[in-house]
Amino acid sequence: MELNPVAKKFVLHWGEMGSTWGVNRTVAQIHALLFIAGRPMNAEEITETLDVARSNVSMSLKELSNWNLIRTAPLIGDRRDHFETSADVWELFRTVVRERKAREFDPTIEVLRECLRSGEIAKEDAAAQLRIKETLALMEALSSWASEMIRLEPETMMKVIKMGAKVQNFVRGSSSGSGGGSTGAGSTSSAGVSSGSN
Amino acid sequence: MELNPVAKKFVLHWGEMGSTWGVNRTVAQIHALLFIAGRPMNAEEITETLDVARSNVSMSLKELSNWNLIRTAPLIGDRRDHFETSADVWELFRTVVRERKAREFDPTIEVLRECLRSGEIAKEDAAAQLRIKETLALMEALSSWASEMIRLEPETMMKVIKMGAKVQNFVRGSSSGSGGGSTGAGSTSSAGVSSGSN
DNA sequence: CATTCATTTCAGTATTGACTGAAATGAATG
DNA sequence: CATTCATTTCAGTCAATACTGAAATGAATG
Numbered sequence: 147m148e149l150n151p152v153a154k155k156f157v158l159h160w161g162e163m164g165s166t167w168g169v170n171r172t173v174a175q176i177h178a179l180l181f182i183a184g185r186p187m188n189a190e191e192i193t194e195t196l197d198v199a200r201s202n203v204s205m206s207l208k209e210l211s212n213w214n215l216i217r218t219a220p221l222i223g224d225r226r227d228h229f230e231t232s233a234d235v236w237e238l239f240r241t242v243v244r245e246r247k248a249r250e251f252d253p254t255i256e257v258l259r260e261c262l263r264s265g266e267i268a269k270e271d272a273a274a275q276l277r278i279k280e281t282l283a284l285m286e287a288l289s290s291w292a293s294e295m296i297r298l299e300p301e302t303m304m305k306v307i308k309m310g311a312k313v314q315n316f317v318r319g320s321s322s323g324s325g326g327g328s329t330g331a332g333s334t335s336s337a338g339v340s341s342g343s344n
Numbered sequence: 345m346e347l348n349p350v351a352k353k354f355v356l357h358w359g360e361m362g363s364t365w366g367v368n369r370t371v372a373q374i375h376a377l378l379f380i381a382g383r384p385m386n387a388e389e390i391t392e393t394l395d396v397a398r399s400n401v402s403m404s405l406k407e408l409s410n411w412n413l414i415r416t417a418p419l420i421g422d423r424r425d426h427f428e429t430s431a432d433v434w435e436l437f438r439t440v441v442r443e444r445k446a447r448e449f450d451p452t453i454e455v456l457r458e459c460l461r462s463g464e465i466a467k468e469d470a471a472a473q474l475r476i477k478e479t480l481a482l483m484e485a486l487s488s489w490a491s492e493m494i495r496l497e498p499e500t501m502m503k504v505i506k507m508g509a510k511v512q513n514f515v516r517g518s519s520s521g522s523g524g525g526s527t528g529a530g531s532t533s534s535a536g537v538s539s540g541s542n
Numbered sequence: 543c544a545t546t547c548a549t550t551t552c553a554g555t556a557t558t559g560a561c562t563g564a565a566a567t568g569a570a571t572g
Numbered sequence: 573c574a575t576t577c578a579t580t581t582c583a584g585t586c587a588a589t590a591c592t593g594a595a596a597t598g599a600a601t602g
Binding site: 150151152153155156159163166167168181182183184233234235236239249250254257258260261264270271273274277278280281284287288290291294295298302304305306307308309310313314316 | 348349354357364365366379382434437447448459462471472478479485486488489493496500506507511512514
Binding site: 190200204205 | 577578579580581582
C-alpha cells in the first residue's frame with residue numbers, strides 16, 4: 147500500500163509520539179497505519195508499507211494485541227491473518243487509558259501502600275510519610291476517576307470532557323467526602339515550584 | 345544522606361516509573377528523592393545518596409528545571425546550589441500535566457491541523473480524513489480540558505476529580521455545544537476492539 | 543587577581559532496547 | 573501426511589540513550 151503524503155505524515159508523527167509515550171516507534175506506526183487505513187491489513191502489506199522487517203511487524207502486532215488495540219479479522223478466501231483497529235478514536239482512547247492505568251497506576255498504588263504499611267520505619271520521618279500518603283491519595287483519586295470515565299459511553303465521556311471545568315460550579319462545598327483524610331494538600335515547605343506558562 | 349528502606353523503595357520505584365513516562369531513571373529518582381527528603385539538597389549530597397556520577401546529577405537537575413519541577417533554594421553560609429521541589433503533590437501533578445500537554449499534545453494538534461489543511465490530497469479518502477478530524481477533536485477536547493483543570497487550585501481540582509463520573513448526571517442533554525461538528529464518534533468499520541477488564 | 547570550591551560541558555563508553563534474517567513452528571490444502 | 577504458505581521465535585547486530593570522568597568554565601573569597 148502506497149501512503150499518500152498526509153497519511154505518511156500522520157503515521158510518522160504518531161510513531162514519534164509513541165516513543166515519548168512508552169510504545170516503540172514501529173508499534174505506534176503500525177497502529178496509526180491501521181487506523182488511517184480503516185480496513186484490515188495483513189502483515190505482509192504492513193511490512194511493505196512501513197518498510198520494516200517482517201518479524202518486527204509480527205512482534206509489534208503482538209504488542210498491539212497485548213494493548214487490546216487491534217484484533218484479527220479473518221477474510222474469506224485468504225488464509226493470512228488480517229488486523230484491524232477500532233475506527234472510533236474515543237474508544238481507542240478509552241482502551242489506552244484502561245491499559246496504562248493497569249500497567250502504571252495500579253502497581254504504583256500497590257507500592258505506595260506497602261510503603262505506608264511498614265509503619266515502624268515511617269515514624270522516623272512523619273513528614274515524608276505524610277507526603278507518601280498524599281501521593282497515594284492523589285493516585286487513588288485519579289485511578290478511580292479514570293475507572294469511572296472509561297465505563298462511560300464514548301459519547302458521554304466526550305460530553306463530560308467538553309464540559310470541562312464548568313464542573314467546578316457543582317463542586318463548591320461538595321466535600322472531599324469519600325475517603326476522608328489527607329485533604330489539606332499540605333504545603334510543608336516550598337511555596338511552589340512551577341512557574342506558569344499555561 | 346542514608347535512605348531508610350521505605351524511602352529507598354519509593355525512590356527506586358519512582359525511577360522505574362519515570363522510565364515508562366518518558367523521563368529517564370535518574371531524573372525521576374532525583375525528583376523522588378527531593379520530594380521525600382522535603383528539604384533543599386545540594387548536588388553532592390544527591391550524588392552520594394543515589395550513587396551516580398556528579399555530572400549525571402548536574403544534567404538531571406537541569407532536566408528537572410526544564411520541567412519546572414524543581415527550583416534552587418540558596419542557603420545562607422553555603423555557596424553550593426541547593427534544590428528543592430514542591431511538597432504538594434497536587435501541584436506537582438499540575439506541573440507535569442502542563443508540561444506534557446505543551447510537549448506532546450500541542451505539537452500533535454498542530455500536525456493534525458496541517459494534515460487537514462492540505463485538502464486536495466485528503467479527498468482521496470474521505471473516511472481517513474474524517475478519522476483524522478475526530479482525532480483532532482478528541483485531542484483538542486482533552487487539551488482544553490487539561491488547561492482548565494490546571495488553572496484550578498489544587499484543592500478544587502481534587503474535589504473535581506473525586507466527584508468523578510457523578511458529573512455525567514449534569515451532562516444529559518447538555519450538548520456537545522462549543523466546537524460544533526465531529527460529534528457522532530463515527531464507528532466506520534470494526535465494532536470495537538478492546539475487551540473489557542476494568 | 544589568584545585561589546579555592548562548585549558547576550557544566552563534552553567526548554568516550556556502557557547499557558538498553560529495537561530491529562533484522564534465518565531457522566523453527568504451526569496451520570491449511572490436496 | 574507431505575507440501576506450501578504464514579507466523580513466530582530468537583540469537584546476533586545495530587542504534588539510541590544514559591552515564592561517566594576529565595577538563596573547562598564560572599563564581600565567591602581573601
